[in-house]
Amino acid sequence: MDKIYVVYWTGTGNTLEMANAIGEGVKKAGKEAEVVNVSDITVDQVKGATKLALGCPSMGVEVLEEGEMEPWVAEFESAAAGKTLALFGSYGWGDGEWMRDWVDRMNGAGASVLNGEGLICQEAPDDAAKAECVALGEQLAYA
Template identity: 30%
Template sequence: MASIVMVYASMTGNTEEMAEAIAEGVQEEGGELVMKSVLDADGSILEQYDGILLGAYTWGDGELPDEFLDFYDDMESLQLDGKKAAVFGSCDSAYSSYGAAVDTLIEKLTELGAEVVLPGLKVELSPSEEDKEACRQFGKQFVRLLKE
């Protein structure tokens, strides 16, 4: 079975709730998952897994959260060819750039050679039960795509 790492940042708990629901989906589909807060991870960890899930809320007017910046910089020298990846995060439509952190991470993963196999999953603020089910399905679909 392919191994998967999930690295995420969450300030208010919204992205963490998404991460937990995605993890449930991954595990229900039989995926082997390691979850880490971005504060407890180094970018090089991404090279050790077949699948990569990154989660970040969008800060301010479209920036990555501060706690994600060192990790993002660590990613610069990585070679992620052959890796499959997906990105998720909580967003706030009150800002002009909706979920830009998700888009930024997708761009970086693609630049480093990873194949982003799912569209970025963006949830408005706190995930509803319906959003959490979408997150579980996101996790299941990611595992299925890793098996291909």
């Protein structure tokens, strides 16, 4: 499967902005990207993908969004082994705990998380944060 999916959940659009910039980076590297809301794609559809970007903001108290993203990620755990993942998301007032937990979880499921950490950004990404997202998309495409 050549297409690289950038699967995200967003409440107010910040993580979507990150997702779009990551998709832009994938395309810049010459690969096809599909930026897709988690509610519009099943885990089955990404089972054949060797690399994937997943994004979700910090919600609840330092957890993934619980209505859509958390159940999707829980199901994805059994399909994650051997995949290369770019994890990303926006946060507000925390210290990134939700992302560290998510990275540990995905590594525990046998995936390889690029750079050993997720790309996080406080609230809306500024130009510098968007540039980091573009670079992450390129890195994922070349990985």
